[in-house]
Amino acid sequence: VSAGAPQAPLVWVDGRAADSVPALDRALHYGDGLFETIACVGGTPRLLPWHLERLTQGCDRLGILRPAIADIEAEVRLLARGQERAIIKVLLTRGVSGARGYAVSGTERAKRVTVRYGWPDDDAGASQDGVQVRTATLRLGENPHLAGLKHCNRLEQVLARREWTDPAIAEALLYSRSGRLVCGTMSNVFMVQNSWLRTPRIDLCGVAGVMRRAVLAAARHAGIDHEECVLGADDVAAADELFLTNARIGLWPVAAIDGRALPVGPVTRRLQVSLGQLLEGSLHG
Amino acid sequence: VSAGAPQAPLVWVDGRAADSVPALDRALHYGDGLFETIACVGGTPRLLPWHLERLTQGCDRLGILRPAIADIEAEVRLLARGQERAIIKVLLTRGVSGARGYAVSGTERAKRVTVRYGWPDDDAGASQDGVQVRTATLRLGENPHLAGLKHCNRLEQVLARREWTDPAIAEALLYSRSGRLVCGTMSNVFMVQNSWLRTPRIDLCGVAGVMRRAVLAAARHAGIDHEECVLGADDVAAADELFLTNARIGLWPVAAIDGRALPVGPVTRRLQVSLGQLLEGSLHG
Numbered sequence: 001v002s003a004g005a006p007q008a009p010l011v012w013v014d015g016r017a018a019d020s021v022p023a024l025d026r027a028l029h030y031g032d033g034l035f036e037t038i039a040c041v042g043g044t045p046r047l048l049p050w051h052l053e054r055l056t057q058g059c060d061r062l063g064i065l066r067p068a069i070a071d072i073e074a075e076v077r078l079l080a081r082g083q084e085r086a087i088i089k090v091l092l093t094r095g096v097s098g099a100r101g102y103a104v105s106g107t108e109r110a111k112r113v114t115v116r117y118g119w120p121d122d123d124a125g126a127s128q129d130g131v132q133v134r135t136a137t138l139r140l141g142e143n144p145h146l147a148g149l150k151h152c153n154r155l156e157q158v159l160a161r162r163e164w165t166d167p168a169i170a171e172a173l174l175y176s177r178s179g180r181l182v183c184g185t186m187s188n189v190f191m192v193q194n195s196w197l198r199t200p201r202i203d204l205c206g207v208a209g210v211m212r213r214a215v216l217a218a219a220r221h222a223g224i225d226h227e228e229c230v231l232g233a234d235d236v237a238a239a240d241e242l243f244l245t246n247a248r249i250g251l252w253p254v255a256a257i258d259g260r261a262l263p264v265g266p267v268t269r270r271l272q273v274s275l276g277q278l279l280e281g282s283l284h285g
Numbered sequence: 286v287s288a289g290a291p292q293a294p295l296v297w298v299d300g301r302a303a304d305s306v307p308a309l310d311r312a313l314h315y316g317d318g319l320f321e322t323i324a325c326v327g328g329t330p331r332l333l334p335w336h337l338e339r340l341t342q343g344c345d346r347l348g349i350l351r352p353a354i355a356d357i358e359a360e361v362r363l364l365a366r367g368q369e370r371a372i373i374k375v376l377l378t379r380g381v382s383g384a385r386g387y388a389v390s391g392t393e394r395a396k397r398v399t400v401r402y403g404w405p406d407d408d409a410g411a412s413q414d415g416v417q418v419r420t421a422t423l424r425l426g427e428n429p430h431l432a433g434l435k436h437c438n439r440l441e442q443v444l445a446r447r448e449w450t451d452p453a454i455a456e457a458l459l460y461s462r463s464g465r466l467v468c469g470t471m472s473n474v475f476m477v478q479n480s481w482l483r484t485p486r487i488d489l490c491g492v493a494g495v496m497r498r499a500v501l502a503a504a505r506h507a508g509i510d511h512e513e514c515v516l517g518a519d520d521v522a523a524a525d526e527l528f529l530t531n532a533r534i535g536l537w538p539v540a541a542i543d544g545r546a547l548p549v550g551p552v553t554r555r556l557q558v559s560l561g562q563l564l565e566g567s568l569h570g
Binding site for chain 2: 009011013018019020021022023024025026027028029030031032033035062063087089091093099100101102103104113115117120138139140141142143145146151152153154155156157158159160161162177185186205
């Protein structure tokens, strides 16, 4: 395999190599499922306990019968072994219902699809120099019942991602219907205002990212004032620093938004150091 | 097969008998697809042109490469043949993307899952006597980009349907985040106020049902004043008559909402006659 050539993903279904799922699975028909995207570095899945915790909480909130988390953990660790850098996606569906329609019996058996992908090449320099982002036209619908979950209803993200094709743009910022800043299509967003670190509350929509959680923990550890709060377009316009996070990218500074240049500032740099230590500890702890 | 025993559904994938789909299909991961639920009566799919029209429009709005609609039409007609009463569901997914993530290449090949189900037993008497409905606690998120589409992001419907288990309750009415009446979990809703027929606009959320369209056409034909408009809880409280529609049930009067009895009124009865004629004509036209 030459450097940069995409590795074909490895797919397991319910713990065995497989490439298909039942055509009546509820995730296929209704997006009735949850997923985790786990970065593996040096053969170890990063922040795995937090991924598993969110998956468990998601099952409880959607009423999906909780699978044996120890089995998932063992599987992810097995698939990560020997991988210098890889992405493991765990997709958990509600499975197949006996009858047609939205109703669930409560006895559906969850199905697990685990996919290991190669690490993409797109982030050379992004952590150092920052990335360009745009503002999405699409606004996210608000529903507290789904907020925070990494569920499989992702058409809004698909449509927002279709708004641009310019490869120089790394991400789009999304607002919700009522005008709140929420997240990127695949990331959480933070800003620095007068040395305060702020990130949108995830109470109406958006995913409560594990890297978001790690950054908040890193800020606490570094003694940086921080809060989760309601933020809008005015806050973005007035931000001194802006950055994006997700499980794979870690922390990407925003170097420009809609063409307006932003400095990669001191709080961002301090957080990168603190976050790096936290992630390092998570791999070896 | 004894009367009432559920018939095992027949499944085709891309025109052939099959029971599975690729584990990397985007509908499984993101709900990135569309579907139609088509009632077949006397061997003929009902309102098929309108189903295919909505599917086509949905593909255009989501940017899914339009499949050959003639193939889908032929398949549905073939599977309907000889079926006195059956439900045919056509699920069209965006297919598999080359890379992980929300981005689409635009060249994904749509995948088609067609399922034929037996007709459920639950509606004996519902058209005549009406059904009991409740008001859902969950409120639908609002997103004009998705409004009207019968897309595969249906977690809100799944959660709303999980709010009750009493088999005497046939459906729940859903409001949107801003307080607008929208639809049921699996149906559209109409009301009669001072002889006017009114149904919620489907501009912020909800599915633009084919039976909703048929009822509006039947009202036009019967000379009943009607409009699509913004409706709220006060309108429901003041409604003289209330009814539900979908492709399978046709028109179900609401006999009680949250325990408050409603008469099955004269406009509902006139519309049932007019709708019956329209559906009869659609089968033989």
